[in-house]
Amino acid sequence: MKAANKFGVLALIFISVVINYMDRTNISVAANAISQDLSLTPVQMGIIFSAFAWTYSIMQIPGGMIVDVVKVRILYPFILVAWSLATIVQGLVSSLAAMVGCRMAIGLFEAPSYPANNKIVTQWFSQRERASAIAVYTSGQFIGLAFLMPVLALIQEWFGWRGLFIVSGVIGIVWAAIWYWLYREPESDIGNAATQQRDQKSSVNVSESSVALSWGNIRLAFSSRKLWGIYIGQFCLGSTLIFFLTWFPTYLAEYRGMGDLKTGLLASVPFLAAFGGVLLSGFTSDWLVRRGFSNEFARKSPVILGLFLSGSVIGANYVDSIATVTFFLSLAFFGNGLASINWVFVSLIAPKQMVGLVGGCFNFIGGLSAVTIPVAIGFLVQDGDFRPALALIGALALLGLCAYVFLVGKIEQIPMQSPNENSDLGVAKSLV
Template identity: 75%
Template sequence: MNINNKFFVLALLFISVVINYMDRTNISVAAKFIADDLDLTSVQMGVIFSAFAWTYSAMQIPGGMIVDAVRVRILYPVILVAWSLATIVQGLVTSLAAMVGCRMAVGMFEAPSYPTNNKIVTHWFAERQRASAIAVYTSGQFIGLAFLMPILAVIQEWFGWRGLFIISGLIGIAWAAVWYFMYREPGEKDVGSELCADDNERQAAPSWTNIRFALTNRKLWGIYIGQFCLGSTLIFFLTWFPTYLAEYRGLDNLKTGFWASIPFTAAFFGVLCSGFTSDWLVKRGYSNEFARKTPVIVGLLLSGTVIAANYVESMAAVTFFLSLAFFGNGLASINWVFVSLVAPRHMVGLVGGCFNFIGGLSAVVIPVAIGFLVQDGDFRPALLLIGGLALVGMCSYLFLVGRVEEIRVPGQEVETLSV
């Protein structure tokens, strides 16, 4: 395999993740202005934040099955165009119901994206390189937003919140064309060529037996619960964080964009540190239990420090604890490596879908829960909730995941939960 091809594919993935998260989080930048323009309450804004995850979560398992069956080169541009069109329409709506519908559409079409990313890395990179590869593309959600938060704030300042959505969507459509013409499957030499035999072997038809297995294995539930808890911290930063800075800490639009970028930068360094250190430990002969679990467990422990922001007043101190917590979230964000390491080879897409389905439920529950918790303008209970869940996730990796090794396929001896 040509090393240059591998890293070119990784660059394509990185940019795709940046665009993916831009279209998820532009709503948080625009939230205050949408609420003022459409006369929405904090609870109604919580529903809008949550709406993305209703369909994003519901489509994870079907989306994972699609990923196992459809060529990446075709699938990725299709979903990119679809969610980008839904993003553009958000800039045209005039009611709560229409905004909720658009967010549901974005969530539905983004659902297969991360199982697709994981499938690409599994096919292109050897096991000893996967944590680094996952760290690089995952870092796109952090470094992209660290740079994009101020830029999105400026775009909104110039073109309004409606223009923000329209410009974001047009960028996604342009990138879909780039992806189709630039990406190749492993072993594919030209546009008309067939998949290599090895890749064809990895395509899997939907199976209820496989679904039942993916939803009853104890080891898999360990990483699913961890993903839910990790996602709870992430979804706070992707939705309510700018509002927390603007309304609870009293910053204006441009200052919010600047201060919001700092924790995302910390998370970027966290995920890169985690990925490259994890692979380095594997190459040095350390076990997967130590090399893969340690960054995730330490990261979730650090994420719990978000609670400390409740007990300081200066923006420097608040930013320090929020950045430390998000750095921890970045450290733990290589947890996708567990999907490629423990899932049966023919079920990587399905297990990735289940993993992201449970994780996506955090984006259903957390925005609405925070909306209720902050009705009186006090964000302290919200930060207690986020920090507590991070510690639950740490316990899940400590006590449920066990040995980090590929699980036997259905029909062989497996450890399952009672159902």
């Protein structure tokens, strides 16, 4: 049975996101065992955690351009197989350099995945449905990991950390074959006239978002106060996320003294909270827009509230019971989920013909949090005390809140520069 309707397509994206994040974060489940087996310091583990983001961030704009020219049905299975093979190799190496190389390879091949997800949703869903669709597939990174954390911990218990990577990689390769078998481009299988009309309208939206990749546009993308507001917000939001995706299980195992299996079970609770947050935010935001509320309220309020709640991670520094620690961490990650619809601001604020370029800059700067934060935490926790690390994450969340309040300001689209201001370097294909 082919995925010829938008809900089937959304299910394919959701599962792909789950597998995507499984291969990003299985390193966090295995981190304690790897550091002991390979005699790695916290700083070295921080380098391994951040290596994924080195290539992932750099390849955001090129990855989006690849998505423009290669059909998703071909591209997605290819990158799935490629990053899954790198995951398997990760389970076979025994040196810091090789481990870093594998993480960089995974980041390289995962880079086009979210631009591809965005392209698929743009083709299959109308504008009023997109925040909800984005919320659904974004929730895959939370709900998938919530249930996978205990499973991954159990796999490691049975097969060791090397077996964990090998099993994860095999799952990705199998899913690549399933994706190719089920997915069809919208124009291939959709016969319903109304749906065809919707897709034609979506393709017009995509063409309107094309961008002249010129020095003038690049200057505009990096000189607007409003855009820097959402860039900083994305970096701060990503800092909370990357803590949970990398150091969080180590925090539970080493600082709170839990075993690997118990760590896997407790680690799932904040991910469930984040799952609830992102779905609540996405569906509520779209509902408010349909009811006629302004973007100031419908889009911005969940992000500001979410970043405020993310700052509550600091509360875990002042309590001792596991239940209370879990409460503060879950509340912080719930807030992170609430704020995860912030991608919608790219289309609301960016100049009409620069959505792709601004989206690439937005995700690139957000990705820098995954480059810097794991290493920074590695330095901060060298003496075994995680309190400075949690203080850093909480402070960055509040900085992101300030960026949305004081830099972004009113939600309105930035006008394009005039042709005279924006004529250098020629035209290239854009991101979607």
